[in-house]
Amino acid sequence: AKKKGRNGFRFYRQEMLQQITDLAILEKALHGAIHDNEFYLVYQPQVNNYGVLIGYEALLRWFNPELGFVSPARFIPVAEEIGLIYEIGDWVLENACRQLRIWQDMGLPPSFEGVAVNISPYQFAQEGFVNSVEKVMESTQIDPSLLDLEITEGMLVENIASVAEKMWRLKEHGIRFSIDDFGTGYSSLRYLQHFPINQLKIDQTFVRDLSSDPNSHVITNTIVSMAEHMNLSVLAEGVESTFEKAILENIGCTRYQGYYFSKPVKADLATLFLKDNEVF
Ligand code: C2E
Ligand code: CA
Ligand code: CA
Ligand code: CA
Helix, strand or coil, rough: CCCHHHHHHHHHHHHHHHHHHHHHHHHHHHHCCCCCEEEEEEEEEEEEECEEEEEEEEEEEEEEEECECCCCHHHHHHHCCCCCHHHHHHHHHHHHHHHHHHHHHHCCCCCCCCCCECCCCHHCCCCCCHHHHHHHHHHHHHHHHHHEEEHHHHHHCCCHHHHHHHHHHHHHCEEEEEEEECCCCCCHHHCCCCCCCCCEEEEEHHHHHCHHHHHHHHHHHHHHHHHHCCCEEEEECCCCCCHHHHHHHHCCCCCEEECCCCEEEEEEHHHHHHHCCEEE
16 A cells, blocks of 8 residues: 555646646747737627527637647636736737628628637736726727627626726727626626626536426526626526527527537637628
8 A cells, every 4th residue: 555655646746747837838839829810709690589690709728839729718817827817818809800890891691690719817807907808999989889898707706897997988989797606706696787797608517407407407597597687698608509599499598509509619710700791
C-alpha cells in the first residue's frame, strides 16, 4: 500500500508539473494570438418556435499552430487571469460589430434581431467599458439595437449602482442585454429589476436534464413564467433534440439555440443563412 501511495504521489506531482507547463505554454501562445491572427468568430443561430432565424451568438475560436484548437472554456479564464481579456474582449466586440455592419448593409430579414456578444465580467467592470463600446459603435456605424450584450448573473450582485449605471448608459443607445447561463448563479430575482435586461438565457445544464431531472423541469418552468411576468424574453440554450424542444415549447419557451438547430458556423455560412432567410 505504501508503495502504491508513493507511486500515486509521483504520478500526481508529474501531472501537476505537466499542468503548470501546459498553462505556461498556453499563456505564452495567448499573448501572440491577436497579433498573429489566430482568432476568429463563429455564429450560432438563435431561432423562434417556427425555426426562423432571429439572431446569432458570436463565439470566439482560437487556432494556434502549436496547440491546435483551444476551447474558449479553457482560454477565457486564463485570459481573465493574466489581464489579456480586455484586449481580447475589444477584439471580439469590434469584429462582431464589423460583421454585423456587413449584414446590416446587405439588408436583414424582418425577423432578425441581431448579434449577441459575450462580455466577460472583468471587461464590463473596466472603467472605460462604455466608452469602448461607444467607440466601436461609432467606427462601425451599426444600429445599436441589433447588438445584444450577454452578461452573467454574478455581475449583477456586485457594485449594483455602477453596473446599473453602465447598463443604462448603453441602453440609451438602444443596446440590449441578455443574462447568460441564467439559473446557475445567484439568481436573486430581486436584483433583476434594477437593470435594463431584455432576455434571460436558460443555461444548457437545465435543458440537458429536462427529461431526467424533475428539478430542472421545475426550474425551467419557473424561469419562463417569471420572465413572462417581468416582460422579458427567454431563450433556451443547448437544445439538442426535438424532444427537448417540444418540452420547452410546452413550458412556454419561444426562443432557442442549440445543436438541434445548428452548430456555430463561420461568417460566410452565417451570411448564406441570412440571405436565404433560413428556417432551421
Ligand atoms: P456560453 O456563452 O454559454 O456559450 C454556449 C456554449 O455552448 C458554446 O460553447 C456553444 O458552442 C455551446 N453549445 C451550443 N449549442 C450547444 C448544444 O446544443 N449542446 C452543447 N453541449 N453545447 C452547445 P463554446 O463556443 O465552446 O464557448 C464556451 C464558453 O466560452 C461560452 O459559453 C462563453 O462563456 C465563453 N466564450 C465564448 N466566446 C466568448 C467571447 O467572445 N468572449 C467571452 N468573454 N467568452 C466567450
Ligand atoms: Ca453566451
Ligand atoms: Ca450560456
Ligand atoms: Ca455556459
